[in-house]
Amino acid sequence: MLIQLHQVSKTFQSNIQQVEALREVSLKVNPGEIYGIIGHSGAGKSTLIRIVNLLEKPTSGHIDINGVDLTRLSPKELREIRRSVGMIFQGFNLLKTATVEENIALPLRLTGLSHQEISQRVEKYLAVVGLTDKKQAYPAQLSGGQKQRVAIARALSHEPKILLSDEATSALDPETTESILDLLLSINREFGITILLITHEMNVIQRICDRVAVMEHGSIVEEGSLLEVFSDPRHPTTKKFINSQFPQSALSLLSVDEQDGQPVLELSFVGAVTDQPILAEVSKQFQVSPNILSGNIVPLKNAHYGKLIVQLLGDREETAKAVAYIKSTGVKVEELKGGEAHASLL
Numbered sequence: 194m195l196i197q198l199h200q201v202s203k204t205f206q207s208n209i210q211q212v213e214a215l216r217e218v219s220l221k222v223n224p225g226e227i228y229g230i231i232g233h234s235g236a237g238k239s240t241l242i243r244i245v246n247l248l249e250k251p252t253s254g255h256i257d258i259n260g261v262d263l264t265r266l267s268p269k270e271l272r273e274i275r276r277s278v279g280m281i282f283q284g285f286n287l288l289k290t291a292t293v294e295e296n297i298a299l300p301l302r303l304t305g306l307s308h309q310e311i312s313q314r315v316e317k318y319l320a321v322v323g324l325t326d327k328k329q330a331y332p333a334q335l336s337g338g339q340k341q342r343v344a345i346a347r348a349l350s351h352e353p354k355i356l357l358s359d360e361a362t363s364a365l366d367p368e369t370t371e372s373i374l375d376l377l378l379s380i381n382r383e384f385g386i387t388i389l390l391i392t393h394e395m396n397v398i399q400r401i402c403d404r405v406a407v408m409e410h411g412s413i414v415e416e417g418s419l420l421e422v423f424s425d426p427r428h429p430t431t432k433k434f435i436n437s438q439f440p441q442s443a444l445s446l447l448s449v450d451e452q453d454g455q456p457v458l459e460l461s462f463v464g465a466v467t468d469q470p471i472l473a474e475v476s477k478q479f480q481v482s483p484n485i486l487s488g489n490i491v492p493l494k495n496a497h498y499g500k501l502i503v504q505l506l507g508d509r510e511e512t513a514k515a516v517a518y519i520k521s522t523g524v525k526v527e528e529l530k531g532g533e534a535h536a537s538l539l
């Protein structure tokens with residue numbers, strides 16, 4: 194289902210102060226995609242995701258789901274459309290006194306489904322999340338990852354078209370996070386469910402999202418496909434989130450002597466380019482010796498993104514030719530520190 198926000202603003206008003214949690218936010222989530230919103234604490238992410246199913250009312254602007262403006266619906270119509278929107282949370286929101294089976298079945302009973310249909314759905318979606326054997330367990334007997342799986346099964350049991358995920362992996366360890374992200378990916382593929390998620394973790398975005406928006410102070414400061422945003426980040430906050438995925442630059446560890454008076458370059462590349470031995474080629478074709486100071490490759494949803502900090506040791510002419518060659522392969526080259534003996538190579 195298509196989700197569109199048109200210039201949505203939200204101001205919280207208390208006796209002492211006024212907080213502009215969202216400022217004219219517009220965004221479009223296409224049917225079937227996984228869309229991630231990343232931002233630091235207080236950026237407005239929770240407010241935004243709660244506004245998508247009108248758990249929070251916007252101060253101005255409107256929200257369309259498949260072309261229907263939610264702000265104009267009657268309470269009954271809104272209840273209808275909310276059935277097509279499931280939600281999962283950081284804290285799982287399970288009933289402690291109910292078994293896994295009851296946690297899924299109870300909300301289904303409120304929808305008027307038959308007893309048989311309810312038990313079929315419980316079976317089906319517990320199997321989808323891999324927890325058939327935990328049907329009679331209580332939440333306290335489950336790990337964090339298992340609790341989130343129950344919450345996902347509960348959301349899926351209503352057969353939604355959209356799943357909203359509010360920091361669903363933030364309370365989980367890295368390994369469990371991976372397995373929940375894999376589950377979200379397979380749900381998206383198998384059932385075609387559109388997923389809108391909020392997170393403060395870049396690894397969540399890079400693992401499963403097709404598109405990403407970066408939020409700061411209630412506004413979207415950057416938006417695009419995962420590859421666009423990774424390969425050409427514009428906003429300082431986006432750059433910081435991406436850099437958080439790379440080890441601290443080796444630059445700070447280098448003394449001027451060790452730099453050998455040569456310029457220090459940052460090479461970044463996405464996709465198939467990472468598989469090509471570019472630096473090996475450079476040393477073959479030109480009179481330069483590449484010296485790798487640091488480097489890392491991070492897996493993205495359908496590609497890889499890599500960053501290498503290198504010096505190309507050689508005379509200016511050969512180094513410039515090598516840089517031109519590297520750029521011609523589609524690798525982005527930035528000069529981090531000009532060499533003492535050189536003017537900029539770029």
Ligand SMILES: Nc1ncnc2c1ncn2[C@@H]1O[C@H](COP(=O)(O)OP(=O)(O)OP(=O)(O)O)[C@@H](O)[C@H]1O
Nearest residue numbers: 205212213214232233234235236237238239240241
């Ligand atoms: N009900 C509320 N009343 C008053 N202010 C609120 C309310 N809800 C959120 N805010 C304020 O709105 C701003 C955005 O909050 P929001 O929770 O949406 O941010 P966030 O990006 O989700 O942060 P976090 O990850 O810490 O939850 C914050 O300054 C917050 O204090």
